[in-house]
Amino acid sequence: MKKLLSLLLLLQVFITIAIAQQMPPILPLKERAALEDKLLQERLDNLLPTLMRKQGIDMWLIIAREYNEDPVIKTMLPATWLAARRRTILLFYDQGADKGVERLAVARYDIGNLFKGAWDPEKEPDQWKRLAALISERNPKKIGLNFSPHFGHADGLAKNEYDNLVKYLDKPQQKRVVSAEKLAVDWLQIRTDSELELYEQISQIGHNIIAEGFSEQVIKPGTTTTDDVMWWFRERVAELKLEAWFHPTVDVQRANPGAGDSQRSFAQRPAQEVILSGDLVHVDFGITYLKLNTDVQQLAYVLKPGETDAPDYLKKALATGNRLQDILTTNMTLGRTGNEALKAALAQAKKENIEASIYSHPIGYHGHGAGPAIGMWDMQQGVPGTGDYPLQPNTVFSIELNAKVNLPEWNNKEIRVMLEEEAVLTPTGMRYINGRQKELLLIPRQNKSGTYLAQ
Structure with missing residues (x-):
C-alpha cells in the first residue's frame, strides 16, 4: 500500500507539472508499469475475495493459451507480461476470511509477485494432471469457469481447454463446475x-x-x-x-x-x-x-x-x-x-x-x-x-x-x-x-x- 501511495504521489507531481505546462499528465512507461502492478495487487488482495464470496464461488480457474487469451486473464497479468505464455492457468481458492484467497499459477513460471508457480514439469510432466491434483487437495464446493451465454468478456474458456479440464476431473468434481459469469463481470466492471x-x-x-x-x-x-x-x-x-x-x-x-x-x-x-x-x-x-x-x-x-x-x-x-x-x-x-x-x-x-x-x-x-x-x-x-x-x-x-x-x-x-x-x-x-x-x-x-x- 505504501508503494502504491508513493506512485500516486509521483503521478500527482507529473500532473502538477503538466498543468503548469498545459500538457497532459502522463507517466513514463517504467513508472506506468509499476503503478499498473500496484493497482492490480490491490484489486487481487482486497476486491477479489469480496467478489468470490458474494457469488459463492470458492475456486475460480482461468485458463488461456498464448495468443488466445481469456479477456479476464489479460486484466490479471503484470504490466511486463504482454500475453499468456504457452498455457497459463490461474487458480484462485478462497481459504476463508482468516487465510484469504490463495493465488497459484499452474504454469512453468511464477507470474511476477502476484501468483506463485505450482507446477514443476520435471516432477509431473502433465500440466492437466497437476491441476487436477491441486483441485483435489483443496476440495472446493464450486469450481467457477469462464463460460457465459451473454457476455463475451466472461466467455473466454476455449472448448479444447474445457474438454481437457473435464477429462481430468473426477465425477464429483465435474458436478461442481459452474459458470463464473457474474464473478468475471463484476471483476471487470467494479473499480x-x-x-x-x-x-x-x-x-x-x-x-x-x-x-x-x-x-x-x-x-x-x-x-x-x-x-x-x-x-x-x-x-x-x-x-x-x-x-x-x-x-x-x-x-x-x-x-x-x-x-x-x-x-x-x-x-x-x-x-x-x-x-x-x-x-x-x-x-x-x-x-x-x-x-x-x-x-x-x-x-x-x-x-x-x-x-x-x-x-x-x-x-x-x-x-x-x-x-x-x-x-x-x-x-x-x-x-x-x-x-x-x-x-x-x-x-x-x-x-x-x-x-x-x-x-x-x-x-x-x-x-x-x-x-x-x-x-x-x-x-x-x-x-x-x-x-x-x-x-x-x-x-x-x-x-x-x-x-x-x-x-x-x-x-x-x-x-x-x-x-x-x-x-x-x-x-x-x-x-x-x-x-x-x-x-x-x-x-x-x-x-x-x-x-x-x-x-
Whole structure:
C-alpha cells in the first residue's frame, strides 16, 4: 500500500507539472508499469475475495493459451507480461476470511509477485494432471469457469481447454463446475477507489486532446477535412505514448440540408468533408491509459467571420442533450437493471418531448465493458441478456446518447446532439468523473478557461 501511495504521489507531481505546462499528465512507461502492478495487487488482495464470496464461488480457474487469451486473464497479468505464455492457468481458492484467497499459477513460471508457480514439469510432466491434483487437495464446493451465454468478456474458456479440464476431473468434481459469469463481470466492471481517483486524470487527458483537436491549431475552415482531424487525433495519441482503442469519428452537421453534411450514420462511417465556418463538428474519441479506457463524444462550433460565440439555437440544442443526460443518470440507480433504467429514461424523455436515443455502456478494462448495457442504437426496447444485469456500485459508465432537435434557423433541419461522457455510479447516484460538456467548443477558441464543467 505504501508503494502504491508513493506512485500516486509521483503521478500527482507529473500532473502538477503538466498543468503548469498545459500538457497532459502522463507517466513514463517504467513508472506506468509499476503503478499498473500496484493497482492490480490491490484489486487481487482486497476486491477479489469480496467478489468470490458474494457469488459463492470458492475456486475460480482461468485458463488461456498464448495468443488466445481469456479477456479476464489479460486484466490479471503484470504490466511486463504482454500475453499468456504457452498455457497459463490461474487458480484462485478462497481459504476463508482468516487465510484469504490463495493465488497459484499452474504454469512453468511464477507470474511476477502476484501468483506463485505450482507446477514443476520435471516432477509431473502433465500440466492437466497437476491441476487436477491441486483441485483435489483443496476440495472446493464450486469450481467457477469462464463460460457465459451473454457476455463475451466472461466467455473466454476455449472448448479444447474445457474438454481437457473435464477429462481430468473426477465425477464429483465435474458436478461442481459452474459458470463464473457474474464473478468475471463484476471483476471487470467494479473499480477500486484508487482506480477512480486515477480515472479522473485519465478522463482529463482525453478532454485535453479533444480540446487541442477542436481548435484553430488543427482546424482551418475551408481547408481541413474531417479525415485530417481524425488522423490528427491518432497521431496525437501515438505522440503521447497512449493507445486509441478505436479509430475516432469526426463528422459535421450544417445548415445546408443537401450535399456536404457528414452527419454520422451508425451503420457506416460518415464521408470525408471539408470543415466550413458555421459547421457543428462532432467527435467520438477514446484513449487507453493505465489499462483503463475513455469514450467521449463532444461538439464544437466553427465561428463565422464576425462571430464571437455560437448561436443561441445551438446552445439550446446542447442544453436539450444535457437534459437527456440528466434524465438518464437520475434513472440509473443501484440494483436496477440496464433495461429498467433505459425504459424509465425513455419514458421520461418522451413526457418532456425529447426525441431520445440511448445506448450507454460500462467502461473500464474494455471500451465496451462488461456489465449492464443500457440500450443499443438499434435496441431501444432493451438489450436481451446483458441489459438484464443489475447496476453495481463503483462501475464507470459511458453516458452515451443523442437527442434529435429541429432547427427552424437551419430550414427546419433535424440535427442530432450526440454526447458521451464517463460517470461513476456511487451509493448517492451518478457522478461525472471529469465533468461534462455544457458549452460548445469554439473554433477559433474564445474561452481560454476551458469548457469541462462539473455536474
